[in-house]
Amino acid sequence: MSELVLQHGCAKGGEPYVPQVCRVIDVRDQTHDVKTIRVQTPEGGLPFERKPGQLAMVSLPPYGECMFAIASQGPDYLEFVIKRVGFVTERLHELRPGDEVGVRGPYGNWFPFDSARGRNLVFVAGGIGMPPVRSFIEYALEHRADYGRIDIVYSASTYDDLVYKDDLFQNWPKEPDTHVHVSVYHATDGDGWSGKVGYTAPYLKEVFAEEGLATDNAAAVLCGGPSLYRTCREALLELGFDPADVVTTLEARMKCGVGKCGRCNVGGVFICLDGPVFTEAELARIPR
Ligand SMILES: Cc1cc2nc3c(=O)[nH]c(=O)nc-3n(C[C@H](O)[C@H](O)[C@H](O)COP(=O)(O)OP(=O)(O)OC[C@H]3O[C@@H](n4cnc5c(N)ncnc54)[C@H](O)[C@@H]3O)c2cc1C
Ligand code: FES
Known part of the structure; x- marks a missing residue:
């Protein structure tokens, strides 16, 4: 690989x-x-x-x-x-x-859609973390034959907070070998949700166990708030992903977007220029 x-x-x-x-x-x-x-x-x-x-x-x-x-x-x-x-x-x-x-x-840079060709893809997103991840999902579906199985694990606080519901429940599940797994953190009677209730990281592990997913020849793409990022990153590594096979897209306060204002840097790394997409292996090397 x-x-x-x-x-x-x-x-x-x-x-x-x-x-x-x-x-x-x-x-x-x-x-x-x-x-x-x-x-x-x-x-x-x-x-x-x-x-x-x-x-x-x-x-x-x-x-x-x-x-x-x-x-x-x-x-x-x-x-x-x-x-x-x-x-x-x-x-x-x-x-x-x-x-x-x-x-x-x-x-900024972009997702490794070229070097990920031939792999299975696991997308993990929470809430407003879906928009960046969606750009890669859209690309992978447009070039469907270039990638293996696609799993999308997406959560939001409530059913109302899920974005791109048409894609989640109608369009993406119709694509070949594309599996959409959605959970919400809170559900109440009559809110329109009758599916999984639970946090993303345990659900991600459940999906891997139930679907018999393997991490070899797979790439994982992660985006969400700090808590989702931390717990899902841990879950992906526990599931057996190599840090070099997990990419995440980071957010930081930004002003210029071109490496000049110093709003977004972590040490010598500028999220706007060097990122926003990093592998976990790269992030482990950034002093924070
Ligand atoms: C790389 C990157 C990608 C982003 N992508 C999206 C996206 O696809 N969709 C989207 O809705 N938003 C996205 N954002 C966040 C978006 O830029 C901010 O929500 C927006 O700038 C807030 O502006 P405001 O004037 O409405 O809020 P403000 O009045 O400036 O702030 C309102 C509240 O939001 C907080 N806040 C403001 N900016 C940020 C930030 N960057 N991170 C965390 N908290 C913040 C403030 O502390 C305050 O509590 C992204 C940010 C970055 C840096
Ligand atoms: S946003 Fe100005 S340096 Fe990154």
Whole structure:
């Protein structure tokens, strides 16, 4: 099995210093506090091409700008999944089709979709950790013959907090050898959820046991909040994954996105430039 290799570089058409004016073409509610927003240039095209896992800064003058994972790239649009948490995201949630936003990027490295060819893929995400992971899922499904079995283990606090429900429950399970495992942490009568209730890490171990999954010739892709990250990372290593076969995408406060402002660095490592995607083997070498 060849090593997972993380690649860096600028994708086609990217101009990382200058926001491009884009038009909002679609806004959808994902949950009570999460929206999907699609943007394209005024000419009807992509502001730039991204590779799965890369980031972009979305700006709304005079309020400010925020970094987001690029959850999806269509033929003529980029899609962001935006959780309303504060000042700027509150305003981004007010956007309607036809409104303008600034978009600059793409930033960071990308998931090792080339070197992972031929492997089984295990995606593990929690809550708003799904958008970055989804970009690799989308790529793997578009190039389905290049990868082995795909397992997606996804959890959120409640049924309402699950994002991309159409993909989870309708689209992805129809794809060949693609298995979707969803849990929520809390369920109440009448909230629409009758499936698994439980935390992600024990559920992940349960899925491996029940499905008889092996870790050889597999790559795991992980994204979630600090607690999910810590517990699922441990679970993946306990299940037998080599740290070089587990990739995770990190979040840190970001301002410039290009390694200049010093907001996102951990020691000498800049999450915006050296990441956001790291293997566990790389993270173990970063002094924290
Ligand atoms: C690499 C990266 C990828 C991201 N991808 C996504 C994504 O796909 N979807 C999404 O909804 N959000 C994503 N975020 C988080 C997003 O950038 C922040 O939620 C946003 O900047 C908050 O801006 P605000 O002005 O609305 O909130 P503020 O008013 O600035 O803050 C509101 C609250 O959120 C906290 N906060 C703000 N920024 C962050 C942060 N980066 N990490 C943790 N807490 C924060 C503040 O401390 C405060 O408690 C990502 C962040 C990074 C760095
Ligand atoms: S966001 Fe400025 S250095 Fe990374």
